[in-house]
Amino acid sequence: MKLKYDVVVVGAGPAGSLTARHAAEGGATVLMIEKKPEIGAPLRCAEGVSKEGLKKVGIKADRSWISADVSGARIVSPGGKVLQIDEKQAGNEVGVVLERHRFDKAMAADAARAGAEIMLRTSAVDVIKKKGKVTGIKARSYGEPLTVEAGCVVCADGFESQVARWAGIDTSLKAGDITTCFQYRMVDIKHDPEFCEFIIGSMAPGGYVWIFPKGDDTANVGIGVLLSKLKKPGEVKTYLDKFIAKDDRLKCGQPVEAIAGGVSVCAPLDKCIGDGFLLVGDAARVIDPITGGGIVNGMITGMHAGKVLAKCVESNDFSEAALQDYETLWRDDLENKLWRNWMAKEKFLTLPDKTLDSVIDTLNEVGVERVTVYNLLKAIRDRHPDLVKEFEEFL
Amino acid sequence: MIVNVEKCMHCGACVGSCPQNAIYLNDVVLEFTDDCNCCGRCVRACPVGALKLEVKK
Numbered sequence A: 001m002k003l004k005y006d007v008v009v010v011g012a013g014p015a016g017s018l019t020a021r022h023a024a025e026g027g028a029t030v031l032m033i034e035k036k037p038e039i040g041a042p043l044r045c046a047e048g049v050s051k052e053g054l055k056k057v058g059i060k061a062d063r064s065w066i067s068a069d070v071s072g073a074r075i076v077s078p079g080g081k082v083l084q085i086d087e088k089q090a091g092n093e094v095g096v097v098l099e100r101h102r103f104d105k106a107m108a109a110d111a112a113r114a115g116a117e118i119m120l121r122t123s124a125v126d127v128i129k130k131k132g133k134v135t136g137i138k139a140r141s142y143g144e145p146l147t148v149e150a151g152c153v154v155c156a157d158g159f160e161s162q163v164a165r166w167a168g169i170d171t172s173l174k175a176g177d178i179t180t181c182f183q184y185r186m187v188d189i190k191h192d193p194e195f196c197e198f199i200i201g202s203m204a205p206g207g208y209v210w211i212f213p214k215g216d217d218t219a220n221v222g223i224g225v226l227l228s229k230l231k232k233p234g235e236v237k238t239y240l241d242k243f244i245a246k247d248d249r250l251k252c253g254q255p256v257e258a259i260a261g262g263v264s265v266c267a268p269l270d271k272c273i274g275d276g277f278l279l280v281g282d283a284a285r286v287i288d289p290i291t292g293g294g295i296v297n298g299m300i301t302g303m304h305a306g307k308v309l310a311k312c313v314e315s316n317d318f319s320e321a322a323l324q325d326y327e328t329l330w331r332d333d334l335e336n337k338l339w340r341n342w343m344a345k346e347k348f349l350t351l352p353d354k355t356l357d358s359v360i361d362t363l364n365e366v367g368v369e370r371v372t373v374y375n376l377l378k379a380i381r382d383r384h385p386d387l388v389k390e391f392e393e394f395l
Numbered sequence B: 001m002i003v004n005v006e007k008c009m010h011c012g013a014c015v016g017s018c019p020q021n022a023i024y025l026n027d028v029v030l031e032f033t034d035d036c037n038c039c040g041r042c043v044r045a046c047p048v049g050a051l052k053l054e055v056k057k
């Protein structure tokens, strides 16, 4: 079968759905394909987002896809020192724990209502190029071959990020820029349901353990470990199992879901556009290198991409030059922060447990009003001269 | 590359980690293309240890 659209979006995650929606709202004909039989499933996420972030992409919180409203976040150091960030202090940076099974479907539904078509169980297997320009994709839909011609191919295929690489942008990562994750949905545990918890230190090398409340006695309990710190196969799951076995609040519980996944924690790519294609979301490697959060960043790129694509339809020009507006818009929003947080991540993973304890101490001493990486660095300079050497290059 | 299908969770961590873009995950089936150069990174990237490198003679 052969089809033709202005825009074909590969991947129906939050980034793809927002691209599809905004492009369709602006008048583009849009097809969004998803290789899995169900959007939003299986889960590959801890599901934490900020209310501020949702607002930024114009999405109104809806009870149907929120599992829990939290009052803040807690960062716990290896020595058990706790930094508590309340919602107000964090400027709404913390906020809600989603139910992504529903959330992703709701985002796709908005795209559909805007006029986008959706095909499930349809997997892109290659891009089509004519004279160096991407003109469509080859796919398999319910097991049958399918060709889709399009003005623009949107690479929204998540961490796997294969479509971009077929199209000609190298999104491959260094081992030090990849975090691999394992998570249980645990029930019958005794965590604080009001706080998202991040536990840092050598029990999660280069990453952290998270406990994100899902209501009542349930939470997403997971771990991310930097690939460059892994030695043995299957070590990530072992790290998490060990942590749970030692934690009194968790060891009494049981898992009802186990998931795995990869996250990029890299500096921004040099380029996210080309003739006839662009990259959004995890495929564009826009995950925050410190937190590993990518839902909001992905939606920001999707929103900008969709709007720019709608304009490209008017002039029927999907060249790299025409897509430049997208590149400018998403970089204005995210690039500086991604760079800064990547540099901070590179620094943090060199710090021994003892230093992490003093970093948390520092933050508590100053009572950071708005916890941002910038404020953290400033607090270190002002209060902990012993740490200045470690953070010199940032100050 | 040997995939232990009892362990594989189809999460795609290996796909995104592959420097060669040589792994394809069709929903639940992992395939390795000829571009695989047996660097072994996917073996470590797999969160559950489902991959094994076995060099053919």
Ligand SMILES: Cc1cc2nc3c(=O)[nH]c(=O)nc-3n(C[C@H](O)[C@H](O)[C@H](O)COP(=O)(O)OP(=O)(O)OC[C@H]3O[C@@H](n4cnc5c(N)ncnc54)[C@H](O)[C@@H]3O)c2cc1C
Binding pocket: A010, A011, A012, A013, A014, A015, A016, A033, A034, A035, A036, A040, A044, A045, A046, A047, A048, A049, A122, A123, A124, A125, A156, A157, A158, A159, A160, A162, A181, A182, A183, A222, A260, A261, A262, A263, A280, A281, A282, A283, A287, A292, A293, A294, A295, A296, A298
């Ligand atoms: C364990 C874990 C915990 C996380 N926790 C958080 C968190 O708490 N907060 C947060 O903000 N972020 C978190 N993230 C990151 C977050 O999940 C991603 O940033 C987010 O899902 C990115 O959205 P996306 O639309 O770019 O990609 P995805 O949501 O990954 O969507 C990509 C879609 O493309 C599809 N696809 C892939 N290849 C093809 C193909 N060839 N053809 C067709 N379809 C294809 C996939 O099936 C998938 O549905 C976490 C990630 C992991 C792994």
